[in-house]
Amino acid sequence: MELSLKDDSSGADMTAVITDSSLLTLDEYTVRFNGGNYFVYNKANGDLKVSGAYEPLGTTINLEGMQWVISGAVTSADTFEISPLTTAVSNFGTALNSIQQIAASGTLAGVPGDNSNALLLAGLVSQNLAPLEASTLTEYYQTLVAEIGLKSQAASETLEFSENFLNNLSDRRDSISGVSLDEEAANLIRFQQAYQAAARLIRTADEMFEALMSM
Amino acid sequence: MRVTSFLPYNQLARGLKDQLAELTILSNQMATGKKISKTSDDVSGTVDALGYRLSLSGNEQYERNITRASTVLDFTETTLEQVASVLDSLREIVLDGSDSSLSEADRTYYAEKAALIRDHLLELGNTTFEDRYIFSGFQTDQPAYVYDAVNHRYSYQGDSGQLQLAVDRGLTQTINFAGSSADPSISTAFSYTLNTPQTVTLADGSTVTYTPLPDPGSGVTFIEVDITHPDHPGDPEYEDHFHFSNFMEMTDLLSQAWQYQDLDGTALSSSESLRRISAMAVPLEKSEDQVTLVRAELAARHLQLENQEEGLQANSETLKNALSEMEDADMAETIIALQQVAVTLEALRMSSSRILSQSLFDFLS
Numbered sequence: 001m002e003l004s005l006k007d008d009s010s011g012a013d014m015t016a017v018i019t020d021s022s023l024l025t026l027d028e029y030t031v032r033f034n035g036g037n038y039f040v041y042n043k044a045n046g047d048l049k050v051s052g053a054y055e056p057l058g059t060t061i062n063l064e065g066m067q068w069v070i071s072g073a074v075t076s077a078d079t080f081e082i083s084p085l086t087t088a089v090s091n092f093g094t095a096l097n098s099i100q101q102i103a104a105s106g107t108l109a110g111v112p113g114d115n116s117n118a119l120l121l122a123g124l125v126s127q128n129l130a131p132l133e134a135s136t137l138t139e140y141y142q143t144l145v146a147e148i149g150l151k152s153q154a155a156s157e158t159l160e161f162s163e164n165f166l167n168n169l170s171d172r173r174d175s176i177s178g179v180s181l182d183e184e185a186a187n188l189i190r191f192q193q194a195y196q197a198a199a200r201l202i203r204t205a206d207e208m209f210e211a212l213m214s215m
Numbered sequence: 216m217r218v219t220s221f222l223p224y225n226q227l228a229r230g231l232k233d234q235l236a237e238l239t240i241l242s243n244q245m246a247t248g249k250k251i252s253k254t255s256d257d258v259s260g261t262v263d264a265l266g267y268r269l270s271l272s273g274n275e276q277y278e279r280n281i282t283r284a285s286t287v288l289d290f291t292e293t294t295l296e297q298v299a300s301v302l303d304s305l306r307e308i309v310l311d312g313s314d315s316s317l318s319e320a321d322r323t324y325y326a327e328k329a330a331l332i333r334d335h336l337l338e339l340g341n342t343t344f345e346d347r348y349i350f351s352g353f354q355t356d357q358p359a360y361v362y363d364a365v366n367h368r369y370s371y372q373g374d375s376g377q378l379q380l381a382v383d384r385g386l387t388q389t390i391n392f393a394g395s396s397a398d399p400s401i402s403t404a405f406s407y408t409l410n411t412p413q414t415v416t417l418a419d420g421s422t423v424t425y426t427p428l429p430d431p432g433s434g435v436t437f438i439e440v441d442i443t444h445p446d447h448p449g450d451p452e453y454e455d456h457f458h459f460s461n462f463m464e465m466t467d468l469l470s471q472a473w474q475y476q477d478l479d480g481t482a483l484s485s486s487e488s489l490r491r492i493s494a495m496a497v498p499l500e501k502s503e504d505q506v507t508l509v510r511a512e513l514a515a516r517h518l519q520l521e522n523q524e525e526g527l528q529a530n531s532e533t534l535k536n537a538l539s540e541m542e543d544a545d546m547a548e549t550i551i552a553l554q555q556v557a558v559t560l561e562a563l564r565m566s567s568s569r570i571l572s573q574s575l576f577d578f579l580s
Contacts, residue, residue: 105353113347113355113378119387125273126384138269146262149254156255167229171222178219185575 003066004086009078012056016068016082023065028083031061033074043081220574227567234560241553250544260541267538273384274531280380281524284390285517291349291392292513294342295404298462299506301339305332305466306499312473313492315485322473329470336462337362337369340394340405350394350404352376359394360405360463367478369463371395371406371435382523388516392509395461397434399427402512406461407498407505408436415497419486420444421453423494428458435460438498442490455487455494462502469495 003016014031018024028043038059039051050063058071068082096102106116125137132140244250254261312325340350340360347355353376360369375396379387394405412426426439437460444453457477459465467478472491475483483491 111353111374111376112357113351113391114353114376115378115380119379119381122381123385138266142262142265145254145265146258149258149261152253152255153258167225171225172216174219174222174225175217178217178221180218181220182575183219185579189579 002087002091004083006081006083009072009074009080012070012072012074012078012080014068014070014080016066018065018084019062019067020065024084025064026085027064028081028085029063031068031070031080031082032076033078034076038070038074043083223567223571227563227571230563231560234556234563238553238556238560241549241556244544244549245546245553248544248546249542250549251542264538264541267534267541271531271534271538274527274534277382278524278527278531281382281388281520281527284380284382284388285520287344287349287390288513288517288520290342290344291404292510292517294339294349295506295510295513298336298339298404299503299510301332301335302462302499302503302506305329305469306496306503309469309492309496309499313489313496315489322475326470326473329466329473333463333466333470336405336466340461340463348373349391352391352393352396353378360461367467369461369467371433371461375401377401382520383527386523388520388523390516392513395435397429397436399436402509404506404509405463406436407438407501409438409501413497415494417442417490417493419490420446421490421494423497425497430460440494440498442494452484452487455490457491459498465495465498465502 003018005014005016007014027049029049030041030043032039032041033054036054037051038054038061040049040061040063041047042049050061052059052061054070054074056071056073058069061068061070066082066084068080070080102118103110104116104118105111105114106120107114128134128136129140135143243252251257251260251264308325308328312321317325337360341358342349348357348359349355350359351357351373354373357372359371359373361372362368363370371394373394375393375398376391377389377393378391379389382388392404393401394403396403396406399408399410409425409427412424414422414424416422421442421444424441424443426441427436428439429435430437437458439458440456442453442455444450447453457468459468469492471478471480472483472488472495475485475488477483
């Protein structure tokens with residue numbers, strides 16, 4: 001992995017190397033100069049990361065796993081941009097590109113017919129490994145599968161319960177606010193008949209009145 | 216509870232949905248032949264099935280390894296068979312050629328025959344299988360033996376590497392034999408070692424002592440041969456010292472002795488040469504024993520492999536049964552269940568179509 005360096009200075013030089021790749025962050029940096037001091041900013045949000053006196057004969061800055069050395073005359077218009085990201089992807093490579101590079105041999109130098117390391121590697125399958133909570137690869141995977149299965153099962157059961165609950169509630173709601181056609185039909189007939197009875201009463205009264213009037 | 220008009224419709228819809236879901240599950244089981252299609256169907260069953268499947272694929276790899284190991288061992292066995300027959304013919308000419316009344320023509324014949332045997336042994340020692348030297352230990356890209364013309368030696372270029380193949384969990388089988396070794400506990404195919412010095416007396420009364428010594432350079436054991444005569448102590452005519460570390464060197468010594476010369480071409484007297492030839496009878500016998508021993512070990516490895524393979528096959532069979540038991544759907548059961556669901560579904564559709572299509576209005580004229 002290497003750092004990408006953009007030099008926007010008139011006369012200064014800068015070199016940048018990675019000293020500890022485990023300390024690298026995803027940040028990019030801008031170096032500016034002012035009044036004999038240097039200032040390192042986070043390029044994205046402008047936070048000041050580090051600053052100090054600038055020594056034109058060679059200033060060494062150690063920051064987040066990198067070492068930068070800047071030398072030469074600087075002006076306040078000069079900037080440097082350093083990024084561990086820009087070339088990271090383009091520098092990606094496959095470490096193993098030949099069958100010869102597989103470390104099957106148990107010795108550092110590598111012996112052509114030696115497969116003892118490959119055997120040890122194969123033996124890992126039945127070994128209890130500390131990072132996997134002291135279980136074997138197989139056991140750990142089985143636990144993982146079981147965990148996912150149980151969660152999925154629990155989710156299905158929760159769904160089923162919720163559905164039943166919903167159905168039950170809507171049944172109850174319908175039972176109160178719903179319309180029963182038979183009920184309405186019966187009522188309709190009831191009221192129709194009441195109406196008819198009332199109409200009959202009125203007609204009878206009317207007939208009585210008519211008879212009375214024609215007397 | 217008051218039953219409203221939509222209630223039976225809703226219930227019918229739910230019933231249809233449930234029955235159809237059941238039908239889908241069952242027909243999926245029919246189609247795949249598996250009763251578990253996802254982990255949540257049967258968590259413990261899936262986990263068990265996973266374990267079985269992993270063991271099965273492991274077994275398959277071990278079986279492939281066993282086939283590979285058997286092939287290599289078979290090939291080695293064929294080579295060693297030839298070594299044994301070559302050593303056998305060498306012993307014959309040693310028996311015939313240790314006679315003092317040999318004519319020069321006879322000696323030349325024996326010398327040439329021994330040289331041919333020596334070269335044949337070298338060829339066998341440098342046998343390759345799939346472009347790998349099988350008697351070089353781990354140094355499979357190096358010929359096991361090369362002739363060192365300066366020191367007149369056949370030096371071993373391999374190491375004591377024991378190439379192991381995994382044939383079961385935590386069990387490996389060695390599939391190669393080193394030609395020579397610095398380690399006396401390793402069975403070597405082209406040299407033998409002695410635990411303690413051995414002494415024999417020749418027909419002329421000379422005493423021959425065979426002492427195992429490690430080569431200061433390579434560490435490979437060689438056999439130092441000292442010939443002395445009790446009646447002539449200190450007499451250079453009756454004293455001889457030479458050493459060899461493998462079958463090729465042994466045969467080379469014989470071939471040179473028939474020409475009345477040492478390995479480097481220095482002349483030897485006829486009696487010295489004949490004593491050398493007689494003194495080689497014991498190492499030759501030891502060499503043959505060594506080859507027999509290696510072949511016996513090879514046969515034992517072969518047998519172990521066969522037993523292992525049988526074991527693995529039986530184990531795989533059990534695992535397959537268990538796996539099938541765990542995740543395969545019982546077809547008869549599935550079909551019956553499927554029919555039951557189909558019948559229920561049909562009944563539900565028919566009865567609901569009859570009942571739901573009616574209301575009180577149908578009966579009012």
